Amino acid sequence: MGEIIGSISDVVYRGIRDLWEQDACTDFEIETAGKTFRCHKVVLAAVSDYFRAMFNSGMKETELNKAKFEDISTDTFETLFSLIYSQNHIEDDHLKQKSEEEMTELLNVAGRLQISFLKDICINHFESTMSTNNCVERWKAGQLFLCDDVREFAWEYILEHFDEIANDDILMTLEFEDILKIISDEKLKVSNEETVWRTIKKWVNTELDKRLEHFVSLLRECRLVAIDKNYLTDKIVFDHLVRKNDEASDMVRDAVRYNCHPSLHGNVELKFRACQKKKISTVVLQKNIDNIKETPETKFMPRVKDLPKIQVKCIQSVYSPWSTWPILTTVEDNIACCTHGNSVYVTGGRKGSLKEFKTSKMKWVSRSDMVAPLTGHTMVATDGYLYVIGGRSGYDPNANVYVWSVEDRGEWRIDGDIMAPVIGASSVALDDKIYIFGGELGRQPADCVQLYDTKTNSGTIFCNLPAPCQWSRALCRGTDAYIVSSCGDVVTVDIEECTSKHIASIPDFDRKNFGVVLKQGKMHIFGGKDLSDTKQLLATSLPLKEPMNSDSEDETPVFAKSLKEINMTEKTAVSDVYIIDVNSGEVKNGAALPVPVEVLGCVNVIHSVALD
Incomplete structure (x- = not known):
């Protein structure tokens, strides 16, 4: 048919x-x-x-x-x-x-x-x-x-x-x-x-x-x-089109500086093509809350010495899928981190451990332990060196600045001192100078920006912040530093002009251990640990230290509730996201994260896309 x-x-x-x-x-x-x-x-x-x-x-x-x-x-x-x-x-x-x-x-x-x-x-x-x-x-x-x-x-x-x-x-x-x-x-x-x-x-x-x-x-x-x-310096820097335009000259200069200075890799916004098989991502060191929750089965088990606590996530943006990278073990929650070249470095823990995450091999490597374990410290990188600043050793504030050579990989050594031994400060490095923002000084929040010069091994006061800042996150773009404090103040410090300016305030913000990402003039502040309930509980439950009686030499404080009870009441993490336009100061609420996240560290790193 x-x-x-x-x-x-x-x-x-x-x-x-x-x-x-x-x-x-x-x-x-x-x-x-x-x-x-x-x-x-x-x-x-x-x-x-x-x-x-x-x-x-x-x-x-x-x-x-x-x-x-x-x-x-x-x-x-x-x-x-x-x-x-x-x-x-x-x-x-x-x-x-x-x-x-x-x-x-x-x-x-x-x-x-x-x-x-x-x-x-x-x-x-x-x-x-x-x-x-x-x-x-x-x-x-x-x-x-x-x-x-x-x-x-x-x-x-x-x-x-x-x-x-x-x-x-x-x-x-x-x-x-x-x-x-x-x-x-x-x-x-x-x-x-x-x-x-x-x-x-x-x-x-x-x-x-x-x-x-x-x-x-x-x-x-x-x-x-x-x-x-070499092509940049020989063919582009002195091209007539570039030399006659200030913005073009700045872009080429920044590219030359990037190629010559591995310490800058985390402080610039970079775009790579797919054929270049590279990308710049934000690495989030996240507290592994699930792993440390107490259960009936684990309540009476002996403490595992090398219990992994820090999960490592790789993100392109707050709202993109979060990739899981190898977990960080043997380092406790109180850490500091930075990037140098294509590696992420973390210090912290009871031994003052230094860990390097090599993106080329996608694994953590142990490096030299610090001279003395610190908590509440901050860490930055200059070309060829890592610097650890501030914090406390035991109960004593640390004024020393410790340095470690990325190339020699030898022992940590004391490089110099900062003027004010602050705890919980944040910092950025630009060229050979380190800028330290706020922190706790003598149990009070500090309002100073300290400068440590790695060439002269000396510390000075650079300028003042608009308001005291006890705990913060900081990042750098060009010659501008951006600081977000635990009370929600967002401040910019112009490093060339030696000035600071208040940009915005996040309403009802009282937290630490949050993450900060800055792209195309928009700052995303995400997750964190809510401090408001803890402060209120401390105010009502922990009176000033008093002796049991006037004749006793025992000065053990008397608490209405035990510290264990307080820690169990304390919130662990939140999922809020705030979006701030650093040019206009506009603050918006972003969509919440799928799950609460407590961010122990947050840095940018360049890595191969083949390893994703």
Whole structure:
């Protein structure tokens, strides 16, 4: 039966073709600038939604049985009718002889006259014959004629073969928006980022007077940090386009500093392309609450000495999926951390342990223990060295600054002293100077910003904070430090100007051990340990220390409730997220985290995507 129907279809098709070739029963004319084609309404209506609508609308073309298309070439209609009436769309090898302009016009006509089979033919042709010589023009044609298939095929080809296309002058004809779209795509595949720089430079210089204003916008999308530092200094730093623009000079200078200074890697916002197989992520050292919860089964078990307590998470943003990295063992909750190059360093614990997380091998490695175990300390990195500052050793505040060489990996040594031995402070490092913010000094919150100079091994007071700050998180962008205190104050310190400024206040914020991420001017403050209930309980349950009686030498304090009871009442973690615009000071509530998180440390690190 199927064969019979197929035979009937062939008979009908051959009959229509014969009628057209003999100019028999034709009832419609299409007039172009060079020729008039006679055809059949029923055939046009069968293949074109455009003509079907025309014939059913009572338009004048229907009454006159004629339509004019002076802007469509005669050759295009000859090809179209050849495909319709001669079944050549089944064997369309002759289309390969068509020029790029002719095929582009066929695509235009297919969309304009709503001829789906012709559109499919054009799409298949463009996909099978895509090359470095035509992909840019086809991408533009797909945009112009609203053909998503052609546009997407061409776009993927451009991204995949940019190294070859970059040498073609066709890129120089693109508008600013188009060249920006190409070089800003994370999936752009290049053998090295120098190719992107050369493309930007060539495009701008092609019409310097008109395009110079776009240079900085394009340079922002060049991954300068992925360029070899010798190429940066030899070819880019002194380029005339860079030297004449302060912002461009700053970007190139920062890229050179990044390449030369591994201590800066955690303090810059970086973008890498997929082909570079790197990314910068935020590493969150999270208290492993589930592991330390007391259960009936574990209540009377002996304490496990090396009980793992710190989970390690890798995030791209607060709301992106959190990847789990190897857990950190043998270090207690009170830690300090920083990054140097592609490694994360953590100090803390009863032994003053130093742990290095090597992202190249995805594992923790033990390094030299500190001279004396500390709690409430802060840690930063300068080029080649780690510094531990402040905190307390036992009950005694620590004024010493300890240093450890990343290259030599020897013993910790005392490098110098800070002026005020603070506990619970935060810090950042810029070049060879370390800035320490607030902290607890003599049981009172401090309002000073201390400066420790690693070259002179001396500490001074740098400036004052707008208000005392007992516990905080700090991070650095450029020459600005951003500090978030446990009471919700957000402050910026301009390190070049030696000034501090209050940015915002988070309402009803009273916590510590929260995480801070800053990207594109937005600061996300997430999780933490709520302190409000604990303070209230301490105020009502822990009176000042008094002796049992005036004659007794026993000065053991008397508590209304035991410390164990207080710790059991204390909240462990919260899931709130606050979003702060560091430019306007606007504070918003973000969506809560899926689970409460107590953040013991939070740093940025560069790592390989293959290890995710």
